[in-house]
Amino acid sequence: MAHGRGKRLSRWGWEVIVQHEPKPGVLARRDAIIAGLRRLLPEDNVIGDALRLKPYETDGLSAYRQIPLAVALPETTEQVAAVMAYCHREGVRVVPRGAGTSLSGGALPLEDAVVLGLMKMSRILEIDYADRLAVVQAGVTNIGITNAVSANEFFYAPDPSSQLACMIGGNVMMNSGGAHCLRYGVTANNLLGLKLVTVEGEILEIGGAYCDAAGYDWLGLITGSEGQLAIVTEVTVRILRSPEGQRAMLAAFDSIPVAGACVDAIISSGIIPVALEFMDKPCIHACEDFAHAGYPLDAEAMLIIEVEGSVVEQDDLLSRIREICAQFNPISMKVSQSAEESLAIWKGRKGAFGAVGRISPDYLCMDGTIPTSRLPEVLGRITEMSHECGLGVANVFHAGDGNLHPLIMFDANDPESFRKAEKFGGDILKLCVDVGGCLTGEHGVGVEKRDLMTYQFNPIELNQQRRVKSAFDPQWLLNPSKVFPLEDTTPPAMAAE
Amino acid sequence: MQTNFTAEQLRDPAIEVSNKILRTCVHCGMCTATCPTFLLRGDELDSPRGRIYLIKDMLESGRPATQEVVKHVDRCLSCLSCMTTCPSGVNYMHLIDHARTYIEQTYTRPWHEKLLRGALRVILPVPSRMRLALKATALVRPLAGLLPRKGMFFQRVRAMFDLAPRHIPATSSVETPQVHPAIGTRRARVALLAGCAQQVLSPSINEATIRLLNRMGVEVVVAKGAGCCGALTHHMGLHDPAVASVRANVRAWTQEIERDGLDAIVVNASGCGTTVKDYGFMLRHEPDAAQAARVSALACDITEYLTRLGYVATRPPSGLTVAYHAACSLQHGQKITNEPKALLAKAGFRVAVPHEAHICCGSAGTYNIMQPEFAGALRERKLANLEAVQPDLIAAGNIGCITQLSGRKPVVHTVELLDWMAGGPEPAGLPRSV
Numbered sequence: 001m002a003h004g005r006g007k008r009l010s011r012w013g014w015e016v017i018v019q020h021e022p023k024p025g026v027l028a029r030r031d032a033i034i035a036g037l038r039r040l041l042p043e044d045n046v047i048g049d050a051l052r053l054k055p056y057e058t059d060g061l062s063a064y065r066q067i068p069l070a071v072a073l074p075e076t077t078e079q080v081a082a083v084m085a086y087c088h089r090e091g092v093r094v095v096p097r098g099a100g101t102s103l104s105g106g107a108l109p110l111e112d113a114v115v116l117g118l119m120k121m122s123r124i125l126e127i128d129y130a131d132r133l134a135v136v137q138a139g140v141t142n143i144g145i146t147n148a149v150s151a152n153e154f155f156y157a158p159d160p161s162s163q164l165a166c167m168i169g170g171n172v173m174m175n176s177g178g179a180h181c182l183r184y185g186v187t188a189n190n191l192l193g194l195k196l197v198t199v200e201g202e203i204l205e206i207g208g209a210y211c212d213a214a215g216y217d218w219l220g221l222i223t224g225s226e227g228q229l230a231i232v233t234e235v236t237v238r239i240l241r242s243p244e245g246q247r248a249m250l251a252a253f254d255s256i257p258v259a260g261a262c263v264d265a266i267i268s269s270g271i272i273p274v275a276l277e278f279m280d281k282p283c284i285h286a287c288e289d290f291a292h293a294g295y296p297l298d299a300e301a302m303l304i305i306e307v308e309g310s311v312v313e314q315d316d317l318l319s320r321i322r323e324i325c326a327q328f329n330p331i332s333m334k335v336s337q338s339a340e341e342s343l344a345i346w347k348g349r350k351g352a353f354g355a356v357g358r359i360s361p362d363y364l365c366m367d368g369t370i371p372t373s374r375l376p377e378v379l380g381r382i383t384e385m386s387h388e389c390g391l392g393v394a395n396v397f398h399a400g401d402g403n404l405h406p407l408i409m410f411d412a413n414d415p416e417s418f419r420k421a422e423k424f425g426g427d428i429l430k431l432c433v434d435v436g437g438c439l440t441g442e443h444g445v446g447v448e449k450r451d452l453m454t455y456q457f458n459p460i461e462l463n464q465q466r467r468v469k470s471a472f473d474p475q476w477l478l479n480p481s482k483v484f485p486l487e488d489t490t491p492p493a494m495a496a497e
Numbered sequence: 498m499q500t501n502f503t504a505e506q507l508r509d510p511a512i513e514v515s516n517k518i519l520r521t522c523v524h525c526g527m528c529t530a531t532c533p534t535f536l537l538r539g540d541e542l543d544s545p546r547g548r549i550y551l552i553k554d555m556l557e558s559g560r561p562a563t564q565e566v567v568k569h570v571d572r573c574l575s576c577l578s579c580m581t582t583c584p585s586g587v588n589y590m591h592l593i594d595h596a597r598t599y600i601e602q603t604y605t606r607p608w609h610e611k612l613l614r615g616a617l618r619v620i621l622p623v624p625s626r627m628r629l630a631l632k633a634t635a636l637v638r639p640l641a642g643l644l645p646r647k648g649m650f651f652q653r654v655r656a657m658f659d660l661a662p663r664h665i666p667a668t669s670s671v672e673t674p675q676v677h678p679a680i681g682t683r684r685a686r687v688a689l690l691a692g693c694a695q696q697v698l699s700p701s702i703n704e705a706t707i708r709l710l711n712r713m714g715v716e717v718v719v720a721k722g723a724g725c726c727g728a729l730t731h732h733m734g735l736h737d738p739a740v741a742s743v744r745a746n747v748r749a750w751t752q753e754i755e756r757d758g759l760d761a762i763v764v765n766a767s768g769c770g771t772t773v774k775d776y777g778f779m780l781r782h783e784p785d786a787a788q789a790a791r792v793s794a795l796a797c798d799i800t801e802y803l804t805r806l807g808y809v810a811t812r813p814p815s816g817l818t819v820a821y822h823a824a825c826s827l828q829h830g831q832k833i834t835n836e837p838k839a840l841l842a843k844a845g846f847r848v849a850v851p852h853e854a855h856i857c858c859g860s861a862g863t864y865n866i867m868q869p870e871f872a873g874a875l876r877e878r879k880l881a882n883l884e885a886v887q888p889d890l891i892a893a894g895n896i897g898c899i900t901q902l903s904g905r906k907p908v909v910h911t912v913e914l915l916d917w918m919a920g921g922p923e924p925a926g927l928p929r930s931v
């Protein structure tokens with residue numbers, strides 16, 4: 001059924017990630033399948049020609065690419081259900097896609113799969129301030145929810161750095177985090193209900209307008225399932241009252257491990273800032289170039305620390321944080337003096353990944369999580385590894401959560417450089433697991449980290465997870481070739497039993 | 498992002514530039530969220546990232562442009578919202594300009610598109626022709642209702658009728674080549690781009706600009722030989738006529754610079770301003786590259802220049818609320834965001850900023866004729882956002898936007914309001930001031 005682990009070379013000498021062997025029957029019926037989809041959706045919502053399929057061959061991780069069989073862009077839950085029922089009947093694989101900002105290749109197509117894009121489902125359906133919730137379609141952007149409620153001084157808390165573009169359906173599927181999750185929790189902690197379409201095309205609703213639905217925690221199971229269990233079409237999220245005010249401060253240090261130690265000192269003192277972010281020198285420079293936020297260009301590392309509440313609360317927290325920072329010989333400390341300054345500080349941070357495009361043609365963004373007490377040691381080791389393999393690394397991450405995002409800089413026009421980058425990334429993630437952390441904090445396993453799953457889990461643990469997948473999707477039609485090492489992604493685990 | 502150009506392809510200077518631009522893109526997808534066509538269509542192919550991908554594939558393959566690619570590239574407004582959003586600094590403007598030129602050189606458009614585009618390029622950049630065309634439009638307007646509703650060609654012709662003003666203003670005398678002397682002591686000497694379509698549709702904009710600058714002690718030169726900035730043909734991918742317009746302007750202004758010196762080249766149509774500021778790039782391989790770069794460096798928007806001079810209002814505040822509509826060419830193309838609002842506030846207006854201020858109104862040069870469906874949807878969206886702030890009037894810094902948004906609330910050019918509050922006449926069509 002599947003290729004063994006490994007990669008093959010494309011005609012550019014480029015490594016193509018190997019996925020499930022395409023089903024010959026599906027490839028042979030390509031035209032009939034596209035015609036079938038066209039009967040279910042408006043003409044313009046089905047893409048079937050090679051040329052226009054190409055932009056759908058990849059997502060935010062453009063190192064991996066595969067042109068799909070077709071792209072379907074439904075506009076309603078009913079259309080999603082019709083497409084799913086059709087694909088199920090025809091044995092066609094389906095890869096769900098939101099904004100295509102995944103950094104783990106979560107929306108990487110397969111040659112014989114239909115990419116199911118939810119971008120047209122971008123309506124806010126209901127806002128209920130009394131019960132503090134919003135019901136939105138899966139294709140609403142993360143920031144779109146906050147924008148819809150901000151005039152009434154509400155907001156939606158999880159804020160991935162791609163929040164401008166990434167969509168709530170994808171956030172649910174990857175259990176996305178963000179800078180402010182230190183205080184408010186990740187997507188899973190801010191969800192109330194979901195409308196789903198099963199692989200058979202059945203529409204289901206789980207959870208609802210209240211906390212903790214009766215029965216098993218299906219919401220917890222679906223959240224972070226990387227598009228492998230069902231398609232999310234509507235999401236009910238918790239919205240929160242905006243804080244009275246917030247202020248960010250910058251603390252600059254002349255050493256990366258020292259800044260890491262400062263993070264640990266702040267967290268272990270019992271203070272939970274709203275956000276506690278880390279940036280190293282290359283990142284500081286790239287982001288300053290983009291955002292003009294007044295970042296300290298002389299620093300080896302910088303922390304962005306944000307607190308919120310009343311002015312008195314902010315002052316109290318900031319003074320305690322300054323005291324802690326002072327023990328680590330900072331080069332400078334600066335508290336934002338205006339809303340514009342804070343906005344620029346966050347603009348730089350949120351644009352950090354893209355801004356690295358200014359200093360390197362390509363990057364691989366890692367997403368390991370570690371206990372905060374191990375930060376200095378892990379950061380030191382990453383720097384050493386960078387020297388060993390000869391590739392630059394830019395660090396920008398959610399330090400308060402111990403969620404690392406080393407950006408490994410490479411040149412995609414040089415296959416050797418990419419091979420090195422992939423190995424370097426793998427070694428960083430193994431290091432995270434070694435110190436008691438895990439492979440992914442918020443980006444998901446996707447296709448990028450699937451082979452490392454055996455490093456984190458033993459065969460029994462992995463098999464139990466595969467059985468969950470099989471219970472929802474016995475034929476493994478939904479987003480296969482992701483999450484599990486390829487040789488382990490054959491469906492019979494459950495079906496055979 | 499990885500690119501696959503051969504060494505031979507990279508010897509083409511245009512490909513070399515595009516390759517560099519493509520290598521800057523990291524495919525993060527942030528641009529999709531602020532792209533007007535992606536908001537309308539929800540399809541990667543109608544987003545900047547999707548178009549970048551289509552263009553990359555087209556250029557790498559070296560094959561003639563295909564109908565599918567042309568469709569999606571044509572749908573791009575060139576509003577450059579993506580460039581404001583892009584954290585990596587991708588120069589989408591130069592990439593899409595290259596793609597448009599490549600399409601014109603390798604793709605044969607259907608006859609009706611050729612006809613329409615040909616007419617637009619011949620008529621719009623020449624004021625006398627445009628005036629004649631508007632008069633002809635007025636004559637046959639009663640028949641416009643008989644046009645078929647279906648078919649792209651007829652929809653486009655209908656859009657032209659909708660956009661053509663019912664009243665054609667009388668010709669102004671300020672635009673003929675001449676020197677408008679400063680009042681009082683001369684502080685500075687500038688050239689004004691008198692433009693093409695704007696002087697026909699709304700001659701009061703140039704009049705207000707010249708009056709205000711003269712009053713502030715600035716001598717304003719309308720240079721002999723300067724005309725259309727070339728944006729119109731440039732954005733149609735018509736390289737040669739665009740470069741001809743650019744060179745004519747560079748020559749005219751260079752003569753002025755060398756004769757009596759120029760402190761600035763003032764542009765009061767921001768679409769043109771974006772292009773004049775790009776002259777240095779457009780002529781980078783030409784013998785007059787240095788002159789073009791000098792012209793670009795001197796070019797500035799009228800609001801930029803008034804801020805530099807220190808604008809002062811002399812009349813008491815009107816009590817009017819102005820919704821400021823940011824033209825994309827100003828906010829994204831030239832990155833001028835605060836100056837117009839600050840000037841209007843200085844002139845005593847209450848300035849209101851609408852929701853989605855970064856999204857295009859759908860005007861975009863000839864876009865509202867060539868893509869009437871998208872342009873219409875964006876117009877409605879923009880007007881709804883502008884009307885939501887309950888303004889007395891709307892101010893904008895670009896004639897394209899002014900034409901596109903007119904018909905409901907009064908829409909005037911920012912400089913007309915600034916001139917009024919500094920002693921000039923009240924712009925026509927305003928609601929009674931409080």
